[in-house]
Amino acid sequence: MKDEQELDADDVRHVAELARVDVTDDEAEEFVEGFNDVLGYFETLDDVPDDVEAEDDLENVMRADEPRPSLPQGEALKNAEESEDGYFKGPSVS
Amino acid sequence: MSKTEDSLNAFVTRCDLSSGDGALDDLTVGVKDNISTEGVETTCGSDVLEGYVPPYDATAVARLKDAGARIVGKTNMDEFGMGTTTETSAHGPTRNPVDTDYVPGGSSGGSAAAVASGEVDAALGTDTGGSVRCPAAFCGIVGLKPTYGLVSRYGLIAYANSLETIGSMARDVGTTARLLDAIAGADERDGTCNAEAEDYTVAVKDADGALEGKTVAVPEELVGEGVEEGVRERFDAALETLRDEGAEVREVSMPSLEKALAAYYVIAMGEASSNLARFDGVRYGPGGEGDGWNEAFADARARFGDEVKRRVMLGTYALSEGYYGDYYDKAQNARALVRRDFEEVLDGADVVASPTMPLTPFEIGEALDDPLQMYLADVNTTPVNLAGVPSVSVPCGRADDLPVGLQLTAGRFEETKLLSVAREFEKAR
Numbered sequence: 001m002k003d004e005q006e007l008d009a010d011d012v013r014h015v016a017e018l019a020r021v022d023v024t025d026d027e028a029e030e031f032v033e034g035f036n037d038v039l040g041y042f043e044t045l046d047d048v049p050d051d052v053e054a055e056d057d058l059e060n061v062m063r064a065d066e067p068r069p070s071l072p073q074g075e076a077l078k079n080a081e082e083s084e085d086g087y088f089k090g091p092s093v094s
Numbered sequence: 095m096s097k098t099e100d101s102l103n104a105f106v107t108r109c110d111l112s113s114g115d116g117a118l119d120d121l122t123v124g125v126k127d128n129i130s131t132e133g134v135e136t137t138c139g140s141d142v143l144e145g146y147v148p149p150y151d152a153t154a155v156a157r158l159k160d161a162g163a164r165i166v167g168k169t170n171m172d173e174f175g176m177g178t179t180t181e182t183s184a185h186g187p188t189r190n191p192v193d194t195d196y197v198p199g200g201s202s203g204g205s206a207a208a209v210a211s212g213e214v215d216a217a218l219g220t221d222t223g224g225s226v227r228c229p230a231a232f233c234g235i236v237g238l239k240p241t242y243g244l245v246s247r248y249g250l251i252a253y254a255n256s257l258e259t260i261g262s263m264a265r266d267v268g269t270t271a272r273l274l275d276a277i278a279g280a281d282e283r284d285g286t287c288n289a290e291a292e293d294y295t296v297a298v299k300d301a302d303g304a305l306e307g308k309t310v311a312v313p314e315e316l317v318g319e320g321v322e323e324g325v326r327e328r329f330d331a332a333l334e335t336l337r338d339e340g341a342e343v344r345e346v347s348m349p350s351l352e353k354a355l356a357a358y359y360v361i362a363m364g365e366a367s368s369n370l371a372r373f374d375g376v377r378y379g380p381g382g383e384g385d386g387w388n389e390a391f392a393d394a395r396a397r398f399g400d401e402v403k404r405r406v407m408l409g410t411y412a413l414s415e416g417y418y419g420d421y422y423d424k425a426q427n428a429r430a431l432v433r434r435d436f437e438e439v440l441d442g443a444d445v446v447a448s449p450t451m452p453l454t455p456f457e458i459g460e461a462l463d464d465p466l467q468m469y470l471a472d473v474n475t476t477p478v479n480l481a482g483v484p485s486v487s488v489p490c491g492r493a494d495d496l497p498v499g500l501q502l503t504a505g506r507f508e509e510t511k512l513l514s515v516a517r518e519f520e521k522a523r
Contacts, residue, residue, distance in 0.1 A: 020395055035408065045424040071150065091386060
């Protein structure tokens with residue numbers, strides 16, 4: 001069912017880009033073998049049936065939407081490298 | 095707060111937080127470095143969170159303080175909890191106090207090593223796929239992964255929300271129960287944590303005869319070829335002890351367990367890829383350089399270690415269009431089957447028993463180069479997290495001079511029974 005072709009370093013670089021993680025070309029090469037080992041192992045799941053009924057015993061937990069004191073702005077910003085006028089300051093959107 | 099060298103490298107940061115009298119005021123406690131401590135650096139064992147000082151306490155930490163426990167340090171861990179050896183930490187590996195050539199297990203290896211060496215009386219760990227029970231087994235201590243929803247995750251820096259729990263670790267079952275007493279129970283800051291806590295300390299004190307007439311199920315899937323000979327011998331001896339104390343031991347089959355490890359890793363990696371998206375160097379942690387938003391984020395995130403990169407990337411891949419049905423849907427279906435198998439077996443038995451780990455500790459450096467080999471070591475612990483049930487690792491002797499753990503698992507919110515049984519086993523062996 002899956003693409004039987006194994007992943008190569010280009011595929012690793014593509015996934016790294018999707019995941020917003022810089023990897024060097026050497027790193028990409030080094031990840032290839034482990035990726036293929038793990039994805040190969042995931043094929044264990046191929047014959048799991050698609051129509052398993054999961055009993056859903058979860059309930060939503062709600063509370064009234066009332067304002068209450070929360071973390072002060074200064075505290076929330078304290079770990080940011082840069083902030084401005086009470087906001088986090090991030091890189092520019094190019 | 096100072097960083098100090100300890101020979102085991104069990105601690106990332108030392109501190110001394112205490113607030114007076116309470117049920118735990120005779121205990122020193124270590125707290126895993128992925129659990130938020132107000133005013134004390136919390137790094138998750140990662141360079142990505144270097145310098146991060148939480149502005150608030152995790153609920154579990156606040157409750158420990160309220161109970162008078164003295165928190166003396168943040169313990170080392172695999173980066174973001176991703177590992178079975180505590181070698182993927184950005185702060186270097188922790189060593190096993192039983193034999194320093196070996197790993198302490200992971201990912202809560204710092205907590206286990208600090209407890210086993212006597213450095214602290216007890217510790218908090220976290221268990222996503224075995225991260226409390228594995229290091230407890232490898233270091234020869236007790237480690238409890240509570241039922242999902244019994245202990246608040248507020249302030250636990252998330253890796254895989256649907257699987258992970260905060261757990262307690264100590265040198266005996268009684269102290270493990272005391273720590274659970276302090277941290278368990280509903281918290282309005284965690285919508286999944288609504289359970290009423292029970293008195294676990296009293297249950298353990300009253301454990302006399304707890305094994306009499308109990309039924310212990312042993313899944314054949316967890317005691318197969320993958321279990322090392324020495325571990326099997328200790329496990330068989332443990333079953334003999336359980337029988338001597340009046341329990342009936344029977345072998346059962348849980349076919350879904352053959353799929354559990356793969357399902358666990360698909361789900362954990364998928365959740366990790368989403369959870370760890372928050373680490374972009376803007377709100378906390380060192381920022382990245384680059385010409386734009388994506389470039390700067392990708393640069394900041396290059397600080398992740400190899401194992402975290404691997405899991406974030408594999409999770410991204412498994413959730414991407416065209417592959418989601420093959421991996422994530424299949425894994426969720428397998429998870430439902432695992433849950434059903436546990437429910438059925440625990441309908442007819444009190445606890446499920448297996449070796450915690452199929453092998454004794456790796457040597458330092460032995461498992462790092464082969465990720466799949468490391469994952470396979472989690473085969474007995476991960477099914478428990480898929481099912482959300484409580485599970486404890488109790489020492490059951492040594493093989494080749496290294497500790498072996500007995501894993502006991504009960505039904506949801508059956509911690510009093512589970513800990514009583516564990517206590518009776520501890521006394522009898």
